Amino acid sequence: MHMHKFEKIWLTFGVAMLLVFLTVIGVSAFYLGNQPPSCLATIDPEKVDTTAPFNEPGLKKVEGKDWDYELVFVASAFSYSPGAVEVPLGAKVKVIATTKDVIHGFEVAGTNINMMLEPGYISEHIATFDKEGEYLILCNEYCGVGHHMMTSKIEVVK
Amino acid sequence: MLTDAIKLKVDRRDGKLAMAHFYVAFIALAIGGLAGLLQVLVRSGKFELPAGIGYYQILTVHGVVLGLVLTTFFIMGFQISAVSKTSGTLTNRQRVTGWIGFWVMTLGTVIAAVMILLNEASVLYTFYAPLQAHALYYIGLTLVVVGSWIDGAVIIMKYVEWRKKNPGKQSPLLTFMALVNTFMWIVATIGVAATVLLQLLPWSLGLVETVNVGVSRTLFWYFGHPLVYFWLLPAYMAWYAIIPKIIGGKIFSDSLARLSFILFLLFSIPVGIHHQLLEPGIDPAWKFIQVILTFLVIIPSLMTAFSLFATFESFGRSKGAKGLFGWIKKLPWGDARFVVPFIGMLAFIPAGAGGIVNASHQMNQVVHNTIWVTGHFHLTVATAVVLTFFGVAYWLIPHLTGRVLTKKMNKLAIIQGITWTVGMTFMSSAMHAAGLLGAPRRSAFSEYGGAAQAAEWIPYQIAQAVGGSILFIGIILMLYIFINLAFFAPKGEQEFPVGEAANPAEKAPMVFENWKLWIGITVLLILFAYTVPFIDLIQNAPPGSKGFKLW
Numbered sequence: 049m050h051m052h053k054f055e056k057i058w059l060t061f062g063v064a065m066l067l068v069f070l071t072v073i074g075v076s077a078f079y080l081g082n083q084p085p086s087c088l089a090t091i092d093p094e095k096v097d098t099t100a101p102f103n104e105p106g107l108k109k110v111e112g113k114d115w116d117y118e119l120v121f122v123a124s125a126f127s128y129s130p131g132a133v134e135v136p137l138g139a140k141v142k143v144i145a146t147t148k149d150v151i152h153g154f155e156v157a158g159t160n161i162n163m164m165l166e167p168g169y170i171s172e173h174i175a176t177f178d179k180e181g182e183y184l185i186l187c188n189e190y191c192g193v194g195h196h197m198m199t200s201k202i203e204v205v206k
Numbered sequence: 207m208l209t210d211a212i213k214l215k216v217d218r219r220d221g222k223l224a225m226a227h228f229y230v231a232f233i234a235l236a237i238g239g240l241a242g243l244l245q246v247l248v249r250s251g252k253f254e255l256p257a258g259i260g261y262y263q264i265l266t267v268h269g270v271v272l273g274l275v276l277t278t279f280f281i282m283g284f285q286i287s288a289v290s291k292t293s294g295t296l297t298n299r300q301r302v303t304g305w306i307g308f309w310v311m312t313l314g315t316v317i318a319a320v321m322i323l324l325n326e327a328s329v330l331y332t333f334y335a336p337l338q339a340h341a342l343y344y345i346g347l348t349l350v351v352v353g354s355w356i357d358g359a360v361i362i363m364k365y366v367e368w369r370k371k372n373p374g375k376q377s378p379l380l381t382f383m384a385l386v387n388t389f390m391w392i393v394a395t396i397g398v399a400a401t402v403l404l405q406l407l408p409w410s411l412g413l414v415e416t417v418n419v420g421v422s423r424t425l426f427w428y429f430g431h432p433l434v435y436f437w438l439l440p441a442y443m444a445w446y447a448i449i450p451k452i453i454g455g456k457i458f459s460d461s462l463a464r465l466s467f468i469l470f471l472l473f474s475i476p477v478g479i480h481h482q483l484l485e486p487g488i489d490p491a492w493k494f495i496q497v498i499l500t501f502l503v504i505i506p507s508l509m510t511a512f513s514l515f516a517t518f519e520s521f522g523r524s525k526g527a528k529g530l531f532g533w534i535k536k537l538p539w540g541d542a543r544f545v546v547p548f549i550g551m552l553a554f555i556p557a558g559a560g561g562i563v564n565a566s567h568q569m570n571q572v573v574h575n576t577i578w579v580t581g582h583f584h585l586t587v588a589t590a591v592v593l594t595f596f597g598v599a600y601w602l603i604p605h606l607t608g609r610v611l612t613k614k615m616n617k618l619a620i621i622q623g624i625t626w627t628v629g630m631t632f633m634s635s636a637m638h639a640a641g642l643l644g645a646p647r648r649s650a651f652s653e654y655g656g657a658a659q660a661a662e663w664i665p666y667q668i669a670q671a672v673g674g675s676i677l678f679i680g681i682i683l684m685l686y687i688f689i690n691l692a693f694f695a696p697k698g699e700q701e702f703p704v705g706e707a708a709n710p711a712e713k714a715p716m717v718f719e720n721w722k723l724w725i726g727i728t729v730l731l732i733l734f735a736y737t738v739p740f741i742d743l744i745q746n747a748p749p750g751s752k753g754f755k756l757w
Contacts, residue, residue, distance in 0.1 A: 049461045049462070049465070049712075049714065049715055050459070050461075050709070050712055051459075051462065052458075052459075052516070054512075054516075055462075055509070055512050055516070058508065058512050059505070059508060059509065059512075062504065062505070062508040063505060066501060066504055066505075069501070069562075070497075070498055070501060073494075073497070073566055073567045073568060074494065074567075076567070076568055077490065077494055077567050077568070078494075082567075082568050083490040083493075083567075084483040084484050084490060084493060084567060084568065084570065084571055085484055085485075085486065085571075086485075086486065086487075086488060086489060086490040086493065087486045087487075088486065088487060088489070088742075088746065089486075090487075090746060090747070090748035091748060092748065092749045093748065093749065093751060094749070125754070125756050126756075149336070149754055149756075150334075150336050150337050150751075150754050150756060151334050151336075151337075151419065151423075153575050153646070155575065155576075155644065155646065157643070157644030157657075157659045157660075158643070158644055158659055160571050160572060162484060162571045162572070162574050162575070163484045163485075163486075163571075164482075164484045164485045164486070166419050166420065166423075166485060166486060166487070167336060167419055167748070167751045168419060168420075168747070168748025168749060168750075168751065169420070169485075169486035169487050169748060170486060171485075171486045182657070182658065182659075183659070184644070184654055184657040184659045184660060186644075186646055186654055186660075187646070188574075188575035188576065188646035188647065188648075188649070189334075189575055189648075190262065190265075190330055190334075190337075190648045190649075191337070191756060192262075192337065192754070192756025192757050193260060193262065193328075193756060193757040194756075195262070195648075195649060195650070196646075196649040196650045196651070196652035196654075197652060199654045199655050199657070201655075201657065
């Protein structure tokens with residue numbers, strides 16, 4: 049099978065770029081720890097309200113961990129609990145969320161916090177809030193007729 | 207003598223079978239296009255649906271009818287025509303099989319459509335459990351897939367027959383390509399068949415109470431990503447093997463075209479988890495492995511881009527083009543059969559780049575489930591693929607109906623392509639931009655409680671409505687041209703263009719036709735990529751989910 053010289057150059061260049069690209073995202077994932085939210089913990093979706101930490105949704109200060117606060121959200125059709133929350137500026141926060149019914153999204157608009165909430169699973173993501181302001185939380189996975197009304201908000205305050 | 211007759215024209219009886227598929231495909235275009243128009247209008251905030259019709263019901267129509275029905279029917283009609291043309295007229299048994307496939311798919315489509323119209327299935331075309339549709343919706347979609355397997359059997363039967371009659375010879379390129387796509391489709395649809403038949407159907411019938419959501423989603427995406435390659439490969443068939451003939455050039459390399467299709471077969475399937483990067487329950491290391499496998503399709507994509515532009519440049523230079531880009535002027539810019547698919551090829555450049563962003567392990571988090579993704583696949587499937595299908599329809603429909611594409615229709619077809627380009631530029635760009643700001647996909651108009659961030663998205667949503675309306679004009683033009691070519695165009699002979707290799711003496715290695723080898727490697731790659739994630743999802747499964755009907 050014959051391959052044109054230019055095509056060899058083109059493919060060599062292309063494959064080299066691909067390797068560089070994969071190395072960059074690989075180093076970011078495994079060395080810098082930038083992994084997508086992939087929590088493996090499970091929960092009984094029908095007992096969310098009585099299972100810690102979801103029995104007390106909201107912001108909680110924690111000690112002796114890599115993060116300063118834990119922010120717990122419970123999603124259900126078509127709302128989040130809490131409906132609004134204040135976070136101190138500069139806080140390193142572990143967001144912990146789950147759903148009581150169908151699959152929901154958990155997106156904090158204007159940030160990199162974006163994860164799927166699936167019944168029976170807990171989703172987690174660690175983020176630092178270093179810009180003041182009001183951030184909209186919304187459901188970005190279709191969950192039913194009120195999907196687009198499903199919101200909450202985070203206010204980052206000094 | 208018989209073989210010469212075969213080369214000239216697709217047999218009338220095979221043509222009828224293909225046309226049956228095209229009628230359904232273009233009816234789907236009309237219905238799905240209208241649904242799309244209603245969606246962009248609703249989302250502009252200036253329009254509300256009448257008579258209690260739900261936004262998500264319309265969205266389900268749009269996804270099912272365009273994503274599954276239009277594409278599958280068009281592809282089956284096109285592949286059957288291409289195989290009949292290049293490997294010979296179907297035997298009666300093959301043709302009857304094709305008709306059975308067609309009617310099973312059509313029956314399934316009607317059942318699913320009735321359930322959507324009755325508002326029993328507003329679960330979108332991805333039907334994520336534990337949202338639970340009526341059992342008949344799942345049965346309808348199953349029949350569409352089963353019918354497509356029966357249609358696929360026609361292609362396999364014809365290929366086997368051809369190989370027996372021509373021992374030791376390489377199969378015709380278009381037949382080879384249709385066969386690769388058929389194999390890929392069958393292996394991929396096993397995933398969706400498994401979740402529907404083993405999980406969702408018994409659950410929706412009340413035979414079992416709960417469903418394992420993680421397993422169901424993973425099976426869906428095992429199918430969901432190769433689905434997009436199932437759409438794309440027929441467009442590649444046209445780009446590699448038909449467009450060169452239309453412009454008057456040659457296929458750059460027959461064997462490299464075959465190699466790229468084999469690579470698509472291998473790397474289309476073991477990659478579905480890149481749609482699930484933000485999901486719990488799957489180890490990030492396995493996510494990363496599938497990200498790597500996802501990116502391997504970049505290699506055949508680069509080969510394709512090189513081949514196409516090499517064909518164009520060689521042709522232009524053979525016509526005496528000078529300078530670095532002089533060959534561009536020599537291309538047939540007045541021929542819709544070239545221009546419309548060419549727009550599709552250009553659209554695939556930003557579309558592919560956006561796809562790399564989506565599948566990237568980390569960048570995905572910025573755009574996942576935002577309307578950026580919608581903007582992305584309206585460039586891939588709704589521009590690159592669909593415009594190529596339209597470009598094929600311009601000569602294939604009259605070829606099959608014994609009519610011709612007139613100069614007037616050719617001109618209208620080019621206007622159609624330009625209309626599409628303008629509309630899609632508005633709509634897709636606005637979707638990409640709004641997505642980067644956080645606007646979600648698959649959502650009705652909402653001010654999100656008056657949030658300042660959501661207010662920023664509204665101008666983009668109006669731009670989407672403008673673009674979507676222009677696209678709808680493009681759809682009306684396409685339907686007008688289709689009806690003309692099917693029923694009213696003057697009788698005559700329209701060519702079925704089949705490209706010839708630039709160097710016919712150079713034969714592709716026969717190992718390309720060794721299907722035990724390629725399907726074997728495909729299966730091994732799938733087992734490698736999926737075994738551990740599935741064991742995790744099953745062994746560490748949370749309590750199952752009951753069904754919900756939240757619409």
